[in-house]
Amino acid sequence: MNDTSPVLRAQDLGKEVNGPEGNLKLLQNITFDVFPGDSLAITGPSGSGKSTLLSLLAGLDTPTSGLVSLKGESFSSLNEDQRAQRRGRHCGFVFQQFQLVSDLTAIENVMLPLEILGRPAPRQTAQQWLDQVGLGKRQQHYPAQLSGGEQQRVALARAFAVSPAILFADEPTGSLDYANGQHVADLLFQLNKEQGTALILVTHDPALAERCQRQCSLNEGRISV
Template identity: 50%
Template sequence: MSKILNVEHLGKTYKSGSKQLTVLDDISFSIESGETFAIIGPSGSGKTTLLGLCAGLDYADSGAVNLCGSDLGSLNEDERAQLRNKKVGFIFQNFQLLPTLTALENVVVPLELQGAKSPSKIGKELLGKVGLGDRLHHYPSQLSGGEQQRVALARAFSNKPSILFADEPTGNLDQDTGDRVIELLFELNQEADTTLVIVSHDLELAQKCKRILQLRGGKVVSNEVLIES
């Protein structure tokens, strides 16, 4: 298997008044193509910051990230955006759907921007897979939290990403709804053979993945394989 994400000696600091706050300190790990990988740790451990650096949403202060064969440090903003559009999917805790677009439009618009053929057909198929075939023309405000996250799932897989980053995907959902969303996430992921990276404080969710990276205080405290190939 080839490495789809390789992180070497990554560091990130922020200014807090007159002080420097180290959020990530010398983080190194790699993820193989097709792997399911969880990043866990308490609040403030640097999980979301690490995800942002791995996905090219932010710049590291030290170290290197190679994503889908590209050294992110050598890419400008436009090149990073192009890489994300072609290779990367995202699922966020707060859904991030466009409120003025219907469920179908939220899935279709990214496909149209990428010049996909039959975007509406693809969108309807994906929404059908997540159980929203009868909600195509509903706006986010007309959908429950679980339904909104299922729209976000369909959108995340619409460009057939090589790697998908999910940041606390069940954080705003009740237990039963969250369980169903995770079930769908893993089903779609297996079907698409996508590399899945989940950031969560939920150990039960993390244990569904092949490997768990644990952070504490901005440092790696363990990198454990749970499921052998």
């Protein structure tokens, strides 16, 4: 695989569910490629399908039609364990729910994926990233002992720490004050530039969307440019 191959490919993705009011088309005809070093902002009104799309792109949920390929391999050819393995190796996540492990401290949460991947010096790497997101003094706090914004920054440190090929973020600055939001956005784009990490950001913040190379907008489950 060379650098001109897409890191992520979405081909004619669709997602339908049976909701309380019958069949719902959450997403339709979603097609795009994401290359190493790309940054893509996904915008659109609440309920338009942004988080649903991120889940499909990350292989956390399966589409009803179409394909998602990560680094040239379709998720549909893999079982759940294999999808989880590929996600762990290549993807970082910062989602709306922070998904920290509640009985691990901040530093242990950041160390966890590093240990799973067998990376050297997990504690030192985790410390560096917690420092980077301004939480050097909160390393031993459990998630319940952190504010919402602090939890989000731990999730960011955890996502950054593995140097993923692609980073998915759902409102990464949503619950942060202006200064911390700016700092986190700067870190995202620094990683994007220095390590070629592709970024896929869902955001309501026009300034953040504007910093991405590409923007696409979802409207009732379809891309409208």
